[in-house]
Amino acid sequence: MPVDQIKGCVRFVGAGPGDPDLLTVRGLKLLQQADVVVHDALVSTEILSLAQSNAQLIPVIRDTGDTGESTGRLLVELSRQGLFVVRLKGGDPSIFARLSEELLPVCEAGIPFEIVPGITAATAAAAMATISLTSRSNASAVAFVTGHECDEKSTPIDFERLASFQGTIVIYMGVEKAATWSAELIRSGMSPDTPVSVVSRCSLPHQSTVSSTLFELSNDLEALRLPSPAVIIIGQVVTEDALIRRTSKPLLDRTILVTRPQGQSDELIHAFTLLGARCIQQPTIDIVPPPTWELLDHAIQTAWSYDWIVFLSVNGVASFVSRMREANLDGRALGTAKLAAIGPGTHRSLLCAGLQCDYVPNEIRAEGLANGLRDSLSKGRFLLIRANRGRDLLRCELERAGHVVDEVVAYTSRDIEEIPSAMQHSFDRLTIDWITVTSSSIAESAIRLFGPRLQTWKVASISPITTATLIRLGVRPTVEADNATTEGIVQAILRAEKTPVGT
Structure with missing residues (x-):
C-alpha cells in the first residue's frame, strides 16, 4: 500500500501563515485525504475548507495547564481507530508549536508519524x-x-x-x-x-x-x-x-480608515495592504435584516411575473438569494425575468449565486440603470431590490416612461450610534491619513461619528453622488474615484499620493 494511504499514522502538517496558496503541495494532499483534522484554533477557515467534506474537524483549545501532551494522547486515540489523522499546525510544526510534547505520547504508543514542514511566520x-x-x-x-x-x-x-x-x-x-x-x-x-x-x-x-x-x-x-x-x-x-x-508599496506608512459595514471591507483592505498601507476598520453603518421578510418572500414567489429584476447593491443580492434558498428555490423560480445589476460588484455577486446578469450599465449609479432600462420594452414590469434608504431616481424614471415598478426592501442600513472607547483611544493616538467614504449613508454617518476629526483627514469619495452628499454636509473630498469600485477608490488615492502638494 502506498505510504500516502496508510491509516493509523499521524501526519503533523504545517499550515503556513494563513493564505491557502502558501500551503505546501504535500500538506494539501494529506489534508484532502484526512478522515480527521486536529487543528490549531488560528488555522484559517479557508485552509480548513480544503479538507474533504466529510472530514471531522477538531480544534485544539489551549489552556494554561496544557503542555501539548493531552493533544498527543488525542492523536493516539484517533489513530488507534484506524483513521487517517492530520495534525494541522499554524506555520511550521517545528517552530514554537509544542511539537515535541505532542510527539511524546505518539512515540510511546509506537504509532508511526510524518512531519510536513510549512512556511513559518x-x-x-x-x-x-x-x-x-x-x-x-x-x-x-x-x-x-x-x-x-x-x-x-x-x-x-x-x-x-x-x-x-x-x-x-x-x-x-x-x-x-x-x-x-x-x-x-x-x-x-x-x-x-x-x-x-x-x-x-x-x-x-x-x-x-x-x-x-x-x-x-x-x-x-x-x-x-x-x-x-x-x-x-x-x-x-x-x-x-x-x-x-x-x-x-507606494502607500507604505499611510494609515487608512475604512468605514464600510462589517464583513464588507475585505477587498478594500486587502488592496490597500498590498500597497503597504495600514488599515483601521471602523464601520459607520450596520447592515441588518428588514423588519419583516414577508414582502421580499412574496416578491421572490412572484418574481417570474416581472420583465426585469433590478439589484441595486451586493447586499440586496445576498438577501434575495438567501431567502430564495430558504424557500428551496433556485434560478428557475425567476422564469423569464431578466436581471440587471447597478455595477460590477453586484454583477459578480449574482454570478457567484449562479444567476446570469443581463445588463450592467457603464455608469455605476441609478442614472446609468435608468438610461439603459427605460426603453428596453414598452410598459414593462420592474422589481427593484433595494435598501430601506436611498434615492428614488430609478423608480421615478421608470414610472415616467410608463412602466409598472415595485420596490422591495431587502435589508436595512442602520447608522452606528457611537464609536467604541478602544477605537476612540486609537484615534487620539494615531495619525489618520485617509478615510474612505463609499456611499451617501456612510458619508452622513461618518460626519456625525467623527465630527471635527474628519476635517483633518484626507477624504476619498467613491462617486459623484457621495461627493455631493459630503459637500452638502460641509466636507469637500480630497479625491473622487473615476468609477464607483474598489479599484477606482484605490487608484484615486494612489494618484493623489503620487502628486506633489500644490500641483
Whole structure:
C-alpha cells in the first residue's frame, strides 16, 4: 500500500501563515485525504475548507495547564481507530508549536508519524513586508524568539545576550508582552531607536504592517490594537530596503480608515495592504435584516411575473438569494425575468449565486440603470431590490416612461450610534491619513461619528453622488474615484499620493 494511504499514522502538517496558496503541495494532499483534522484554533477557515467534506474537524483549545501532551494522547486515540489523522499546525510544526510534547505520547504508543514542514511566520512576514531577514552588511544571523514564555521554564530568555545579538531578531507571539520584553532589551543595551516592523495576520486579507522603533513599539501597539497572530521583526534590515519597499508599496506608512459595514471591507483592505498601507476598520453603518421578510418572500414567489429584476447593491443580492434558498428555490423560480445589476460588484455577486446578469450599465449609479432600462420594452414590469434608504431616481424614471415598478426592501442600513472607547483611544493616538467614504449613508454617518476629526483627514469619495452628499454636509473630498469600485477608490488615492502638494 502506498505510504500516502496508510491509516493509523499521524501526519503533523504545517499550515503556513494563513493564505491557502502558501500551503505546501504535500500538506494539501494529506489534508484532502484526512478522515480527521486536529487543528490549531488560528488555522484559517479557508485552509480548513480544503479538507474533504466529510472530514471531522477538531480544534485544539489551549489552556494554561496544557503542555501539548493531552493533544498527543488525542492523536493516539484517533489513530488507534484506524483513521487517517492530520495534525494541522499554524506555520511550521517545528517552530514554537509544542511539537515535541505532542510527539511524546505518539512515540510511546509506537504509532508511526510524518512531519510536513510549512512556511513559518517569520519568513512569511518578511516576504509580505518586503524585508530580507539576512543581509551581507547588517545581519548574517537570525534569531527566532518567543514573546510568551512558559512560566515554569528554568532558563528564561537571556536579554543581555539577545540585546548584543549581531543579526535580526524575530519575536513570535510577542504583542501581549511587548512592553516587558522591549524594555528588557533596551535595559540590556539595545538602542531604543532600533527599527521594528510588525506584521499582523500575515498573508490574510486583513494583514497590517506597522513600522516603529523598539522604544515606541509598545505605545504603537496599544494605539493600533493589532489583532493576533502577529510577528515582530527587529533589526537594521527593517530599514535597509526602504527604497525597494517604497517603490513596490507606494502607500507604505499611510494609515487608512475604512468605514464600510462589517464583513464588507475585505477587498478594500486587502488592496490597500498590498500597497503597504495600514488599515483601521471602523464601520459607520450596520447592515441588518428588514423588519419583516414577508414582502421580499412574496416578491421572490412572484418574481417570474416581472420583465426585469433590478439589484441595486451586493447586499440586496445576498438577501434575495438567501431567502430564495430558504424557500428551496433556485434560478428557475425567476422564469423569464431578466436581471440587471447597478455595477460590477453586484454583477459578480449574482454570478457567484449562479444567476446570469443581463445588463450592467457603464455608469455605476441609478442614472446609468435608468438610461439603459427605460426603453428596453414598452410598459414593462420592474422589481427593484433595494435598501430601506436611498434615492428614488430609478423608480421615478421608470414610472415616467410608463412602466409598472415595485420596490422591495431587502435589508436595512442602520447608522452606528457611537464609536467604541478602544477605537476612540486609537484615534487620539494615531495619525489618520485617509478615510474612505463609499456611499451617501456612510458619508452622513461618518460626519456625525467623527465630527471635527474628519476635517483633518484626507477624504476619498467613491462617486459623484457621495461627493455631493459630503459637500452638502460641509466636507469637500480630497479625491473622487473615476468609477464607483474598489479599484477606482484605490487608484484615486494612489494618484493623489503620487502628486506633489500644490500641483
